[in-house]
Amino acid sequence: MKPPQIIDSTLREGAQAPGVRFTAAARRSIIAGLAQAGVDEIELGAASPLHGWLPESVKEARAIVGSRCRLALWCRCKDEDIAFAAACNPDFLSLSLPASDRHLRERLRKDRSWARQTLARSVRLALSLGIAHISVGLEDASRAELGFVIELATIAAASGAGRVRLADTVGICSPSTMRKLVRAVKDAVSLPVGVHCHNDFGMATANSIAALEAGAISLDAAVLGLGERAGCCRLEEAAGYLALVLGNRRYKPEHLPALCQTVAEAAGRSIAASHPLVGAEIFTCESGLHQHGLAVCPETYEPYAPERVGGQRSLRFGSKTGFRAVALQLEKHGLHLEEHEIRQLTRQVRASGGAFSESELLRFAAAHATAPPL
Incomplete structure (x- = not known):
């Protein structure tokens, strides 16, 4: 063939x-x-x-x-x-x-x-x-x-x-x-x-x-x-x-x-943000369930690596964000918060009415970070 x-x-x-x-x-x-x-x-x-x-x-x-x-x-x-x-x-x-x-x-x-x-x-x-x-x-x-x-x-x-x-x-x-x-x-x-x-x-x-x-x-x-x-x-x-x-x-x-x-x-046409393979936001994720999966293994919710089409993964944190997704992001970047602090941060993010970028989330969390144990 x-x-x-x-x-x-x-x-x-x-x-x-x-x-x-x-x-x-x-x-x-x-x-x-x-x-x-x-x-x-x-x-x-x-x-x-x-x-x-x-x-x-x-x-x-x-x-x-x-x-x-x-x-x-x-x-x-x-x-x-x-x-x-x-x-x-x-x-x-x-x-x-x-x-x-x-x-x-x-x-x-x-x-x-x-x-x-x-x-x-x-x-x-x-x-x-x-x-x-x-x-x-x-x-x-x-x-x-x-x-x-x-x-x-x-x-x-x-x-x-x-x-x-x-x-x-x-x-x-x-x-x-x-x-x-x-x-x-x-x-x-x-x-x-x-x-x-x-x-x-x-x-x-x-x-x-x-x-x-x-x-x-x-x-x-x-x-x-x-x-x-x-x-x-x-x-x-x-x-x-x-x-x-x-x-x-x-x-x-x-x-x-x-x-x-x-x-x-x-x-003279526009490309929708969700257009398959080439849309600007096809690798942007806000829901907690999917963010959790992407954090532990990107292949769970991505059919191919964003780089294969010149893209880049982007996370947003807002009303759809869950505790585990926030906790994994903080851990990924070496920020150590108590569980109650993470839950409080998650509640604030969900109630914000908007969406935090990953960098905005980290800046907010850094103000509440505790020193890692020796």
């Missing part, structure tokens, strides 16, 4: 989010940050003659990333777009085609016969124009008839595509339904399977990881989950999980906070 791969779509899917406009300078900074974080492939944008800046952007990106990751473009199955994509010279071209009857009929006014013919012709055209690697993205695959999804994947393989990507376009999958979809396609077609999961019900990252567990080779993600509506799989969550839980050494979680900050500033 090859290790799973992350395909970043911040500069394509993320750029489609309302109000997001990446400048050329921001794009370069994001590309550098993605390569530093270890992503396998960067989707640089949608290939279209309307995006005349793309050829130069691909050149700039190649100079930035070198051989560290592949460069890809997303593309409709339109001849003029495919020709433009070929002129940009990407490593991968991701052709997109609807798989559901709803999209074919209602949006495009087409039928399944058109989809079959268009897919085969588009893959062959892209290959004939010198694009070495073709991925076929089946839009709305999660709402499509499974037999037709498999039929399109089979056509993609027969036409020379090297990967099929299943899109949960409106985020309706659960981890179990995503596993079933991936396994069904994987069992029927020899192509490697990837997924593109949206976050409409908050399950994009979970569904993406479930797809890998079912045998998918890649997942799409975007920094901060930027994308249409509720966005898509968050790159920081997927890369963090693969690195910190599954031990994948390609991904560098220590670079995720800086990357997320770069994207947040470029997109």
